[in-house]
Amino acid sequence: MKENYQNEKRLIQAVCQGQEEAWAQLVDQYQGRLINFAMTRLPQRADAEDIVQDTFLAFIKGLNNFRSEVSLETYLFTILRNKIISRYRSLKAKSISLIQDLNISHHQNDDEDAMQYIPGPHPTASWVISQDEQFQLQQKVLSDVLSTFLQELKEERNFRDLKIADLIFYSRISIRNAAGLLDMNENTLKSCKHRWLKRIRQDVARLYLGTEFAASNFEYLLTDIWESHRLSCIKRSTLGAFLLESLEPDWFDYVDFHLTTLGCHFCRASFKDIKQQESNDDKSLFRQRIMKSTVGFLSRPH
Numbered sequence: 001m002k003e004n005y006q007n008e009k010r011l012i013q014a015v016c017q018g019q020e021e022a023w024a025q026l027v028d029q030y031q032g033r034l035i036n037f038a039m040t041r042l043p044q045r046a047d048a049e050d051i052v053q054d055t056f057l058a059f060i061k062g063l064n065n066f067r068s069e070v071s072l073e074t075y076l077f078t079i080l081r082n083k084i085i086s087r088y089r090s091l092k093a094k095s096i097s098l099i100q101d102l103n104i105s106h107h108q109n110d111d112e113d114a115m116q117y118i119p120g121p122h123p124t125a126s127w128v129i130s131q132d133e134q135f136q137l138q139q140k141v142l143s144d145v146l147s148t149f150l151q152e153l154k155e156e157r158n159f160r161d162l163k164i165a166d167l168i169f170y171s172r173i174s175i176r177n178a179a180g181l182l183d184m185n186e187n188t189l190k191s192c193k194h195r196w197l198k199r200i201r202q203d204v205a206r207l208y209l210g211t212e213f214a215a216s217n218f219e220y221l222l223t224d225i226w227e228s229h230r231l232s233c234i235k236r237s238t239l240g241a242f243l244l245e246s247l248e249p250d251w252f253d254y255v256d257f258h259l260t261t262l263g264c265h266f267c268r269a270s271f272k273d274i275k276q277q278e279s280n281d282d283k284s285l286f287r288q289r290i291m292k293s294t295v296g297f298l299s300r301p302h
Helices: 002-016 020-039 045-061 072-090 133-155 159-170 175-182 186-207 218-228 236-243 249-261 265-275 281-297
Strands: none
Touching: 002 020, 002 072, 020 045, 020 072, 020 265, 020 281, 045 072, 045 281, 133 159, 133 186, 133 218, 159 175, 159 186, 159 218, 159 249, 175 186, 186 218, 236 249, 236 265, 249 265
16 A cells, blocks of 8 residues: 555656656556546446546646645545536536436446435535635544544454444435345444444544534545545455456455446446456557647646
């Protein structure tokens, strides 16, 4: 994990120095998963390519806004997602939520979602691009607390509770529907939710004195953090092991749940990109198109 962070940091530094080769490497590394994500929201590949090209353009033009406390992948997904939301708004179509919006009618047959009834909050400005310092502080506070909570579940290999937390906080599915999907008692899930919310508030109060969250939007804020930071998303190396069926049974089951039952669009896009690695011709042509439109915005050494 630390090695990946250092490699990413070096790549960004090289791009900031105007190194075209580094920018090409970055584009090549992320274009596939961004395209796959966009195609779950947009009906035509040409539309998906246009908006991904716009995403890279926005990234390189606003490179100084990138902050290293988020991963590069998360930052690019955030720009892409917000551009898709803007596209729908400009067309006066229905808004799409910042969590898994599963009601768009043009999913491909092999990408049908198992949870089409999941509700979501109205779109709000993502913390990644928010300029409100207090809002950013709140995001960091909750991100730290939630990351610790999820890491403990993973270290304990408590995949049952990871699934419950994903459904309740990430997708905001109802307790009744979550219990049905997991074949569990509703009271068990209610107890988990109550206990976790109490712990999260206590951890925030203990670690960050003076930080308070309004009760009315606290759970929606948790969901926004969960998605913005992609807290329970699967590492790319783990997705690769899942594809090769080399994961331990409990991990394999959780990854399968995350991809199919939860239907995480971010991880499904990344997983699809891994499976498509052998097909490089279209990716090469699209990379050339992105490079042509963005390379002029690279910083140049004086």
